[in-house]
Amino acid sequence: MxxxxxxxxxxxxxxxxxxxxxxxxxxxxxxxxxxxxxxxNKNDITVVDRIGSIMPYWLPLLEGLQNFGQQILPYYLSSIMSIYKKTLMPFVVFYATHPALAFIVFFILYYLFVRAKSPIPNRPFIRFNVIQSMLLFLINSLLGAIFRPLPIEFRTSLYGLMLCNTLFWFVLCTICYSLVKAIKGKYAKIPVISQAVRIQIDNQL
Known part of the structure; x- marks a missing residue:
């Protein structure tokens, strides 16, 4: 149909x-x-809070893989690339071919969790992770927008690949760290980023 x-x-x-x-x-x-x-208590972190806090990190993960992973992963071991092709690559390809999807999801998350008059009751832990994932998405988008217009000669050179690899691991490490903290039911403490999220939440109280 x-x-x-x-x-x-x-x-x-x-x-x-x-x-x-x-x-x-x-x-x-x-x-x-x-x-x-x-x-x-609304500050109690439940299983639902943990699951709900994990899901938004798909957005910055796919953005980071699209911007940096697609270019740098072919230089990794073939076994790693094979695992990537069987797991995340189909999602990345779908994400890359539907650029409007990211903005739709972004504004849905903003409407549901960031707005002061959100239709969903306030759950601080979920809200913290949603805002943090949105901030990571914006940072990844900005880094990708800066990296992609660089000359192809630089991007394929040793220094370009080193830069791409650094950005890729920055994306991967921040998201994995945030996911582990969310699963444990603890707040992530990423320098600057988590502090900015805290300020945003405190300003709306």
Missing amino acids: LKGLPQWIIAIIILFILFMVIATIYQFYRFLINTSSIKF
Whole structure:
């Protein structure tokens, strides 16, 4: 039924369905909390908070892989490239061929979690990680916008590849660190970035 539709429309439909599923699960979770005799503090970090905090990091990860991973990974071991092709590469290709998708997801996250009058009840841990992932996405986009226009001679030279590799590992390390912290239910402490997120949250209190 969807074969005749453009891929970007299919992507929006998938995102909408995913959002509805997440919203339904969250509403069911709130219902359980409200009907439970156990009182939960909004600062308590639950399993739902941890899962919800992991998902937004897909956005900066795909952006970083598109900007730097695609260029530098072919120079790595063939086994690493093989794993990449079987796992993340299909997502990166889909992401790269649908540039509007990133901005749609970005504004959805902004509307749901960043705005002062968000329709979703305030969960500080999820909000912290969503804003941090959005900030990492913007940083990755800016770095990619600076790196891509550089002359092809420089980008394929030793120094260009070293720069690309450094940016790639910056993206990978910050996201992996944030994911590990989110899984543990702890706040990440990335210099400058996490502090900026804290300031943003404190200003809206």
